Amino acid sequence: MRGRLLALACLCGLIGPGQVVLADTLATDISSHLVQISSSFTGTSLLVFGAVEAEGPGRRDVVVVLRGPERPVTVRRKEHRFGIWLNASATTYGGVPGFFAVATTRPLDQVAAPGELARHQLDIPYLRLEANTTTPDPAADADFRGALVRLKTAEGLYGGAALPVTFSAANLFRAEFRVPSNMPPGSYKVEAYLYRDGELVAAQSSPLFVDKSGLERRLFTLSRQRPAIYATVAIILAVAAGWLAAYVFRRP
Amino acid sequence: MQIYLPIAELSINIFLLFGMGAGVGFLSGMFGVGGGFVMTPLLIFAGVPPAVAVGSAxxxxxxxxxxxxxxxxxxxxxxxxxxxxxxxxGLAGSAIGSWIFGLLRRAGQVDLVISLSFVVFLGAMGTIMLFESAQVMLRGRDGMAPPRRKLHQHGWVHGLPFKIRFRKSRLYISALLPAGIGLGVGLLASIMGVGGGFIMVPAMIYLLGMPTQMVIGTSLLQIAFVTASVTFFHALNTQTVDVVLSMVLLTGSVIGAQLGVRAGVGMKGEHLRGLLGVLVVAVALGLAWGLVAAPADLFSLTTEAGT
Structure with a gap:
């Protein structure tokens, strides 16, 4: 089991080959690996729990990251022109996670050095968002990045390192993530990192799928994959409804 | 009770949607207009993305x-x-309009163009309606009859080729003229999510010289086909038709329309037109305010398709 975890961590690039891996182990799981968005979905909470087997001295810290599916996002800025406000400039960023929240045992700056946090993108400022602009203007770029994070935070999709990881026993930990109703569907990753005195000693990543369920999912999938069929069905539905209404409310 | 709209990708109160449908249906029953010009702005005010509001309306x-x-x-x-x-x-117009719509959406300007179109068209139409009904009301008070219009006015319009005899309307005019009106309305329908009756009906009466009793039914025939075509192209090109949204609206509007017809029976034509004018101007002002007022947030996000 330990060997498999380490192999997995190496495979995921979480632990570099040059690092000395100490004999700590980390095992985690999620309360649910599948979140279904139905018509009455109002958000849910996800429990990430696990066990740490510490060998040797040193302070252990656990960081749990919930990362949403990555998509390009265009940020647009309105400017006042011709007396009205209109979208005047835009930048598209690649690799923007649709959801991002972090839970930690201690504030991140006490867990590890900034370089280490940046390597694994453990907080919002460390997210690697690649702008597609040909002529990057550092000031404007900072504005657009700031706006992206601010708007995602306002939508409840970006939480930053604001959640606690609590130990219920000496080696059992848990972190609770609250996900909102507007969480984007797709493949999520739950990543758990175990630090010993600021040094990464174990890591684990497990998948989480968020999918629309039932009729909503079928409609959404149909509209994207077979738009012509979706359109035809929509028109038939509307014509039938109109016909029915004319029949029900016809004047004698 | 919240309902999730799969294409708009948001949850909204089902009773709010139903009420909006019923309200717009009531108006269309009372005033004899389609109501698309109120529906799209209302959906935008309710937080539905403008592009989805247009497709679903x-x-x-x-x-x-x-x-x-x-x-x-x-x-x-x-x-x-x-x-x-x-x-x-109209079919040609809706195809062209939907193509333009797609271009605008990629350029991030579709919301602006939707709002601007509404402000311009509704502002103009509402102002005309208000003036007309005010004039009629004043004349009615003075006891004067409105001047009669000539049935047929000959002009450049009658020199156009491809003349067709329209027996039912007792007209012998170029097919280019009604086709051209249909094209213009098709463009409006695909960009604004309206039937376009408010432009088409006056055009059919004044430009084509059609008998008034034929105008509404004939324009509805065109609207039925053109909105179906707009639905098709938007669903195909920009995936902005939310069936759940439109079916809830539709249920409300069918019921509202029946009540509206009853409410409008006892009212005078010029009063109805005046009321409609007030409503149209109010909607135009609401949208204009959204363009002119400093936005709460200068920035907006769009998640792109693909990886």
């Missing part, structure tokens, strides 16, 4: 125009040939 209009058109068909007040010619123009 068009879809909802398919149902309401089919049902109203069938009633006119039964009464024999539809000029099928005229309707067909206008539909041909």
């Amino acid at each position: 068009a879809h909802q209009l398919v149902a309401s125009s089919v049902s109203a058109m069938l009633a006119h068909l039964r009464r024999g007040s539809v000029d099928l040939l005229m309707g067909a010619v206008m539909t041909v123009g």
Whole structure:
């Protein structure tokens, strides 16, 4: 089991080959690996729990990251022109996670050095968002990045390192993530990192799928994959409804 | 009770949606207009993305125009040939409009163009309606009859080629004219999610010289086909038709329309037009305010498709 975890961590690039891996182990799981968005979905909470087997001295810290599916996002800025406000400039960023929240045992700056946090993108400022602009203007770029994070935070999709990881026993930990109703569907990753005195000693990543369920999912999938069929069905539905209404409310 | 709209990708109160449908249906029943011009702005005010509001409003209009058109068909007040010619123009217009819509969406300007179009068209139409009904009301008070219009006015319009005899409307005019009107309305329908009756009806009366009793039924025939075509192109090109949204709206509007017809029976035509004018101007001002006022947030996000 330990060997498999380490192999997995190496495979995921979480632990570099040059690092000395100490004999700590980390095992985690999620309360649910599948979140279904139905018509009455109002958000849910996800429990990430696990066990740490510490060998040797040193302070252990656990960081749990919930990362949403990555998509390009265009940020647009309105400017006042011709007396009205209109979208005047835009930048598209690649690799923007649709959801991002972090839970930690201690504030991140006490867990590890900034370089280490940046390597694994453990907080919002460390997210690697690649702008597609040909002529990057550092000031404007900072504005657009700031706006992206601010708007995602306002939508409840970006939480930053604001959640606690609590130990219920000496080696059992848990972190609770609250996900909102507007969480984007797709493949999520739950990543758990175990630090010993600021040094990464174990890591684990497990998948989480968020999918629309039932009729909503079928409609959404149909509209994207077979738009012509979706359109035809929509028109038939509307014509039938109109016909029915004319029949029900016809004047004698 | 919240309902999740799969294409708009948001949850919204189902009773709010139903109420909006019923309210717009009530107006369309009372004033005899399609109501698309109120529906799209209302959806935008409710937080539905403007592009989805347009696609779904068009879809909802398919149902309401089919049902109203069938009633006119039964009464024999539809000029099928005229309707067909206008539909041909309308289909072309909706295809072009939907293509433009896609371009604007990629450029991030579709919301602006939707709002601007509404402000311009509704502002102009509402102002004209208000003036007209005010004039009629004043004249009525003075006891004067409005001046009669000539039935046929000959001009450059009658020199156009491809003349067709429209028996039902007792007209012998170029097919280019109704096709052109249909094209213009098709463009509006695909960019604004409206039926376009508010432009088409005056155009048919004043430009084509059609008999008034044929105008509404014939325009509804064109609207039914054009909104269906708009639905098709938007669903195909930009995936902005939310069937769940439009079906809830449609249920509300069918019921609202029946109540509206009853409410409008006892009212005078010029009062109805005046009221409608006030409503149209109010909607235009609301949208204009959204363009002119400093936005709460200068930035907006769009998640792109693909990886």
